[in-house]
Amino acid sequence: MSPKAMNALAPAATPPELIRNFCIIAHIDHGKSTLADRMLQLTGIVDERAMRAQYLDRMDIERERGITIKSQAVRMPWESAGTTYALNMIDTPGHVDFTYEVSRSLAACEGAVLLVDAAQGIEAQTLANLYLAMENELTIIPVLNKIDLPAAQPDLFAEELAGLIGCQPEDCLRVSGKTGEGVEHLLDEIVRQMPPPVGDPNAPARAMIFDSVYDTYRGVVTYVRVIDGKLSPRERIAMMSTKATHELLEIGVSSPEPTPSDGLGVGEVGYLITGVKDVRQSKVGDTVTNSAKPAAQALGGYRDPKPMVFSGLYPIDGSDYPLLRDALDKLKLNDAALVYEPETSAALGFGFRIGFLGLLHLEIVRERLEREFNLDLISTAPSVVYEVTMEDRKVVTVTNPSEYPVGKVAEVREPVVRATVLAPKDYIGTIMDLCQERRGDLQGMDYLSENRVELRYRLPLAEIVFDFFDNLKSRTRGYASLDYDVDGEQAADLVKVDILLQGEQVDAFSAIVHKDKAYAYGVMMAGKLKDLIPRQQFEVPIQAAIGARIIARENVRAIRKDVLAKCYGGDITRKRKLLEKQKEGKKRMKMVGRVEVPQEAFIAALSSDAEAAGDKAAKK
């Protein structure tokens, strides 16, 4: 049994041989945060009293959903076989949209703990991150967690892990983050198996940014891993991608509260504060160097975040538009991947077109806007980026169906992803059906164990952003997991379907869809709107059209009666008040030509689940 280290090693004075940098690769719910909590306790840097569950996850949403969006790094002292070491645990974001950030976190480590729930086995995203770690030549320690659960099947899943990383089943450690069982042994194994960092202490400083977080009080806090040389307080540093220089106001390590130090040396992990206010000035993947004695070459692997999914966000109450703008400006400080520009929709008013890394990113941003800024929002159906080449060879980039060019189109290209689905073998048929419906191409299939398979598909991103994950989950009773990574683009037979109310196009409902699905989309949307649009004094035709060609039609019949049959002495006050309420309600109606459409109809029609839309409308 290893004792707590009595004397922690001082940052900036720790030989690299005594440093171990590692991360934990795990799926949501597999217990990463609980394991991290145990490590903080065992290494003595957080005492029992200060311990709160999931110490490292700071944002409310993370805590509630039990997921980590933003990573942090913690330095923990640990004594093993009589020697004191400094262990840096780098917490990786655990979700599909943040692959690039994961890759930078991995690049800051020499080893990874592959943490798998002993009752569930490995999930697709974990597998994807495992492959990423293996590509980066990290030392992998396989660990089965939650062995205290009655449903745990450690022997079964040890086989599976062994098969995946090429070790023996008995090499898999078994722990319980909840009870602490096996965690000390794991810390010892991290010291024993993982290699120390290697770098040139005399070379010009080079440190890789693997995370950058905006803090209201301190400005941007940048997390780095020093590769070569040393960073010291008060020196002037330079960001190698932007050439911007800043003074190092503070440098230190998290253990787990930020603790200023004399600097950071080779192999060390810590944070920098320069006083900048926007995470865009401190980009993940960038290289920090000394501005007076800069390195000749930046570290490899830097990439600008690229939005893959676009959606229009509109305040339900139009007067909230300035609030939405301010809220986005604030979120942007902490989210380098968030891009947006103002957009106007005839149907929805003023809003923003926002680019996201993926669907989860969209969901998180939307939820934060609603929760932290108290905004009620409508979002339009998510869209991907299309390249439309016209017959005159002009190329138009389309992130919003309304930008789809009019005229002769020669070719439309859409982004595609490489998707991995893991599931019990019983669901192979179901998953293949779904992927087939979504224009997927099977690339390969492997059995991870007797019962579980990995299916690899190439799928259009557009097919994934529209309720694919929900469908996958419901069709496999929640057993399937999905990971995807952008994999170029392809030409496809795509068309724009417009929805017209009494001949007027409703921009918010236009969609770019595959030719074979245009009819189904048109029928679905027209049908949905038929039930959502209140009857007017005249008949309202609802049409779906590709260009001038009508592909579906429904009618909202004219209203014939709205009069209140009885209006006597006792009814007058009630009727007048109702009239006033209706008058208020009319103000919230959007006019499409002469047709009054209640805001709720837009919300319900834009929600991806047709059933839910019907329910909502019925309740109004």
Next chain:
Amino acid sequence: MPSTLPDGDPAPADGSLPDSALAGARERSFGVYLHVPFCAVRCGYCDFNTYTATELGGGGSQAAFAATAALEVELAGKVLGAAARPAATVFVGGGTPTLLPPGDLAALLDAVRATFGLEPGAEVTTEANPDSVTPEGLAALAAAGFTRVSFGMQSAVPTVLAVLERTHDPDRVPRAVAWARQAGLDVSLDLIYGAPGESLDDWRRSLDAALACAPDHVSAYALIVEEGTRLAGQVRRGTLPAPDDDDQAAKYELADDVLGAAGYGWYEVSNWARGAQHACLHNLAYWRGGDWWGVGPGAHSHVGGVRWWNVKHPTAYAQRLGAGHSPAHAREVLTEEDRYVEDVLLRSRLAEGVALRRLRPQGLEAVPSLVADGLLAAGAAQGPGGAAVLTRRGRLLADAVVHRLLGA
């Protein structure tokens, strides 16, 4: 369950009215409404303020009702003071007023006569259930000064009456009408259309049966599913289908055709009379913004731009009056804007329409397009003396017309 009262401002305990409400009162018509809050059974569609127990405690019993209500009539006399004037109309509604013995109804009318007096030729109506009248009772009412009776016929089709939970025998209606005629009373029949399961033919049968009684006046109401009624529960649970607006529109048109052909002209959206002299003057006053005092639990009143409504429960009502307080639960003093909205809302229901001179510029501007859309009659809207009068299509879409006249 009876419907809930609107929200309002507190009403003073002595029932006093602001001077503004009393000013110029003598130029305005005055009516008295008497609400009798008792029924033998509660019908499934009904949300009126009515109770089926004969022995409500605390002075709220049926037997004590006439004497209690007379206290409110007295209070009304005091509150109106110099503004008190003879009533042009009296209307006893319910509930089922004829559940009370004719002597009680006569006593109520006497109380009105004693406090306010009646104008010569005053219209005095009572509602009645065809089940709860006798030839003698009707004769006694006529002798006491009643001039008109309004029977709740609702339908002539047994299956429809069953859905409405009406207990009377449809064959009783013509007899009750004949008795009323013998007593010298004007007769009105109330009909309800659009109940779940009622066919267009059922409705035609009811109209024909009503006309066979040769009433002076017919009210025909589209069934409204009111919140909190048993019917609303049945519709919500899906045991009965919800009334359909299109079906009700078709039935309205049928009623207007059939009644019109039989010589009954519409004078309000849901009311037809055999000649203007048979129109219900009491109800017309509601739509023309007249003054009336509503006596009884839950009754609403209007005097010079102040509306108020009484506490609903007969016991609470009796206790207030017993303690010498006004039974008013709450009231609202209408703003200039409120009064304009009500004026357009109510007068537009009438065949005489809203005089164009009463409309604000925004309303006047809406008239040509409403005429063009076939919702207002082109002829009536002509010239400086013109009025906004609903066409038949307009009557069915009166809500939309009012919104447009009010500029929404």
